[in-house]
Amino acid sequence: MKIPLTKPLFNLAEINAVKKVLASGWVTQGPITAKFERNLEKYINAKHVVVVSNCTNALHLCLLIGSVKPGDEVIVPSLTYIATISAIRYVGAVPVFADIDLKTFTLDPQATSNKITKKTKFILLVHQIGISADLDPLRSIARKNNLILIEDAAPALGATYKEKMVGQNGKFVAFSFHPRKSITTGEGGAIATEDDETYSRLKILRSHGSSISDYYRHKGKALNFEKFEVLGFNYRLSDINAAIGIEQLKKLPGWIILRRRLAKNYQKEFKRMSNLIPPFEPNYTRHTFQSYQIRVRGISSERRDELIQRLLRKNIATRRGVMASHLEPLYIKYPSQDLINTEIAYRESLLLPMYPDMTQLEQEYVVDSVKKVFAQMHL
Ligand SMILES: Cc1ncc(COP(=O)(O)O)c(C=O)c1O
Structure with a gap:
């Protein structure tokens, strides 16, 4: 007998969904990506979800929209996959490691408080291995100290906190669809947000800073020219990946x-x-x-x-x-x-x-x- 640690599970549902996308003639971020987003919003009960190419990029965008500046301190658990810390480094901010609660492997609120300095701007907590961090005390610390809370929920799609889905009621909650996670799209990620402005900015930043999406431009009856007012990225998810995600989410x-x-x-x-x-x-x-x-x-x-x-x-x-x-x-x-x-x-x-x-x-x-x-x- 050979037992793997974990394995992604696919069947004909994913294969047929991908075939349909290939036959449709539109393979990158388009209608299927939008459908995956609406399905994630329903599942999480979040106001908005924006899908992106992976969770590391999702965290990067959250920090940028939170107006991070070089030298800002971000309190973060050390006990996390390196990608959480990499996102902080991408923007020139400084990771400040705080200890965890040994029972849940998530950020300890008291240890978090102890690390606050004048330079602290964010708390980046991690919902680790499928358990939610203890959000209420961490939210309260963030509120009292005027800090922005980012939730790395890469491993926690489907986990709940006090009867609510992780991702509900947050401004910046990032998920991963890597093969080791609850569902997979091969590679992929998402941000759930309750904030309308964050939602608009995420959509612009994930696609080169373009004011309108390629799909909207191509499908429109009238001429639509995009504008580029901000520096953006190519953090799009393809409709091929999203089609897999839609089927995986049904099974979750x-x-x-x-x-x-x-x-x-x-x-x-x-x-x-x-x-x-x-x-x-x-x-x-x-x-x-x-x-x-x-x-x-x-x-x-x-x-x-x-x-x-x-x-x-x-x-x-x-x-x-x-x-x-x-x-x-x-x-x-x-x-x-x-x-x-x-x-x-x-x-x-x-x-x-x-x-x-x-x-x-x-x-x-x-x-x-x-x-x-x-x-x-x-x-
Ligand atoms: C806690 C945590 N954050 C971030 C990531 C990065 O996710 P992705 O591979 O989708 O960029 C992972 C993935 O392994 C993770 O476990």
Whole structure:
């Protein structure tokens, strides 16, 4: 048996949707992209959604629309994929790393407050591995200190915060459709916003700063000339990708149910293993289990890697948990005090296989192998 960590799931629905786009003669951002956006708005219950080429670019646009200036400080968790931090660097701003809550792997409100200086302009929180960050205290800190809140929800499409979808009621909420995420379009991303002006600016900035879209110009009966008043980017999503996204989104509610069922099975099996800490689901959120991240209490990074290696020998793919960006060579010179929980989470975490069509037999094999390897390593 060979068990992958995760896998994207496609069937004839996506294949036929792509065929239709190819036959239509319009393949880049056009009517299918617009339909994907309207469907995302309905799913998230957001006023507006703009889709773009990936989540990193989505974050870049949010920072620009928030009028970021070189030297502005952005408080951000170090425990995130490097792309969150890269977006901050693209605009010459300074990432200031704040620690996480060890149970949820998301930004700790007190640690965030402690990092505010006169130069702080943004809080960039991350809804990590399918759990919402604790939004209310972070929103309140942002409001009291006049800071702009950006939400990196790359791994959290479908997660909820206090009964509302992540992405509802935000000004800048960015999602990813990379193959490791809740749904995939190959590559892709989106921004949900409640703000009309942000919505208009996003549409202009994602397509070279053009005042009107190519599709609108081509389909119009009258002559329509575009104007370029601002520096824009090519961050468009194609209709080919969007067609895949529309089909994936229809399947997402069912996939979340399956992921939650798999997580419950894991939980039941692991609860008597004293050094294996299964994922925690706070009352305020519905966890989508986009990733199933466990911690092994007190393990060293060398022993964690040995654990991964031993599971690989049994044909089970696992991975180190979410990275700690401040430990990468690129950020080694950045201030990184008080990141105790981040370093524990990074050292002790690993991701176990999780994908909606995982069979009972596959899951039992993973559970059995994890138990055996834990026993062999005296964990
Ligand atoms: C937390 C987080 N932010 C941003 C990104 C970047 O997303 P994308 O690959 O769509 O640019 C990822 C993707 O892996 C991520 O996990």
